[in-house]
Amino acid sequence: MAKSKLFRSTMIVSSMTMLSRILGLVRDMVLMGVFGAGGLMDAFLVAFKIPNFLRRLFAEGAFSQAFVPVLSEYKERFTLQEVQILISRTSGALLMILSMLTVVVMLASPWVITLFAPGFSDDPEKFNTATELLRLTFPYLLFISMTAFAGSILQSYGRFAAPAVAPVLLNLSMIAGALIFAPMFDKPIMALGYAVAIAGLLQFFIQLPQLYMQKLLVKPKIDFQHEGVRRILKLMLPAIFGVSVTQINLLLNTVLASLMITGSVSWLYAAERLTELPLGLIGVAIGTVILPSLSTSEAKKDDVSFRKTLDWAARLIIVVGMPAACALFVLSDVLMQTLFMRGEFALRDANMSGFALRSMAGGILGFMLIKIFAPAFFARQDTKTPVKIGIITVIANMIFSLIFVGIFYYFKLPLHGGLALATTAASFVNAGLLYYLLHKRDLFRFGPQWKKLFAQFGISSAVMVAALYMMLPYFPTHDTQWHRVFALLLICAVGAIVYAVVLLASGFRPRQLKHG
Known part of the structure; x- marks a missing residue:
């Protein structure tokens, strides 16, 4: 993909x-x-x-990071027919592995729920409901993995719109399940299980027309001896751990939260969802766009282009990530009260979720940096390094969880906040180690120009935080939801304007975000 298209592609995905x-x-x-x-x-x-975690682990995580560099190399070195064969053999292997995994997990769902949510064993209704729902939701992994496979192909050919819009279908399907179909079930929550499975299938189908237009819609065939498939599997196995450390840590939080008071899982989920807004808007978008570009630069042995792409991505990440983390910390309670406090979700739930968000907000910048640092290794087909760092990070997260939960227990603070804070600390361990090795190998470093950039971003964020704190006392907590929405939008708009004005006044210019 041409460098001139990087920013446009990022904006499409974003x-x-x-x-x-x-x-x-x-x-x-x-x-x-x-x-x-x-x-x-x-x-x-x-x-x-559980299937969503495995989706990020296998499909959007390890598989994409292993498949895209190999596909990019085939594009550069071989004919279209050879590329089609690679896609055929890879899809066959992926289908076989995922189909077997899906059948096994559906049959063993009670044991899987016991493993991932041991605290549910004390509540038979909750345990049985989770078991039934897992049998409905787990096929989503098969469908969404094939969706990610198709999306990786399209992204390698510069087609980003269809893969990026696919997740919309999941949200629409679940909304319809809750509002329209749930009342038709004896146990209304079961409608969400069907909605998830159907959404996965729809997301895969909308990729097919674009694949056909690119002459890349080929019949799957199982051939584990194909050279490309063997390389992908070899790269993928260690990458499963290395690329998805954040998800592993979040899943560990779910396991521990299941042992805490009822509602802890939901409170952490609400906080995670809000941290994913800036992470998805910029972090995931840039990570998705730069992997094909970095892989192409590596295939051409163009180290200068490789470094420039990483530097450009880091600028975009920090200019958005730093104020986003600060804003989510300041507005945590306000956001939860505005977005979720209605119906069965009470003020206590909003405040508990807000507490988790404050603990998790600081990690947004760490999560974002991981999204651009990890692809730098995968583009060079180096999966061992992120795996070693991943092991260290997971161990660090476990240690942080024990320490912070113990501290929160001592000071009589909600324990789920300790889990969220552990995730934040672990994200910076992960990002810091990745950066250290990139710097050591002369692949990327924050050069002299970054001292001024960090000062500009930091000062602008600090002034924005002051402005947000000045407006918080006027937020209508006990007013109608629409009034709260309007007040929140006004506060966010003022904060964004203050940040932009101070950033421009400090000498920063939008042209500094251009690639190269």
């Missing part, structure tokens, strides 16, 4: 992702309003998180 994230917030508002933050909602979130 805008589509923003649409998906907004609908995702609407979806969560609907779910929390209809089902609340009680035991049934906890059961669904665990049943949904």
Whole structure:
């Protein structure tokens, strides 16, 4: 992909992702309003998180990071026919592996729920509901993995719109399940399980026309001896751990939260959803766009282009990530009260979720940097380094969880906040180690010009935080939801304007965000 298209491609992915994230917030508002933050909602979130975790682990994580560099190399070195064969053999292997995994997990769902949510064993209704829901939601992994496979192909050919808009279908399907179909079920929460599975299938189908137009829609064939498939599997196995450390840490939080008071899983989920808004808007978008570009630069042995792409991505990440983290910290309670406090989701639930968000907000910048630092290694087909760092990070997260939960227990603070804070600390361990090795190998470093940039971003964020704190006392907490929405939008708009004005006054110019 030409360098001149990087920013445009990022904007396409970012805008589509923003649409998906907004609908995702609407979806969560609907779910929390209809089902609340009680035991049934906890059961669904665990049943949904398991295939969703594996999706990020296998499909959008390890598989994409292993497949895209190999596909980029085939594009550069071989004919279209050879590329088609690679796609055929890879899709066959992926289908076989995922189909077997899906059958096994559906049959063993009670044991899987016991493993991922041991605290549910003390509540038979919650445990049985989670088991039934897992059997419905787990096929989503098969469908969404094939969606990610198709999306990786299209992104390698510079087609970003269809893969980016696919998640919209999941949100629409779950909203329809909650509002339209849930009342038709004896156990309304079961409608969400069917909605998830159907959404995965729809997301895959909308990729097919673009693949056909690119002459890349080929019949799957199983051939594990194909050279490209063997390389992908070899790269993928260690990458499973390295690329998805954040998700592993969040899943560990779910396991521990299931042992805490009812509602803890839902409160952490609500906080995670809001941190994903800026992460998806910029972090995921840039990470998606730069991987094909970095892979192409590596295939051509163009180190200068490789470094410039990483530097450009880091500038975009920090100019958005730093103020986003600060804003989410300051506005945590306000955001939860505005977006989720309705129906079965009470003020206590909003405040508990806000507490988790404050603990998790600081990690947004760390999460974002991981999204651009990890692809730098995968583009060079180096999966061992992120795996080693991933092991260190998961161990660090476990240690941080024990320390922070112990501290929160001592000071009589909500324990789920300690889990959220552990995730934040672990994200910076992960990002810091990745950067250290990139610097050591002369692949990327924050050069002299970054001292001024960090000062500009930091001062602008600090002034914005002061402005937000000045407006908080006027927020209408006990007013109608529409009044709260209007007040929140006004506060966010003022904060964004203050940040932009101070940033421009400090000498920063938009042209500094241009690639190269």
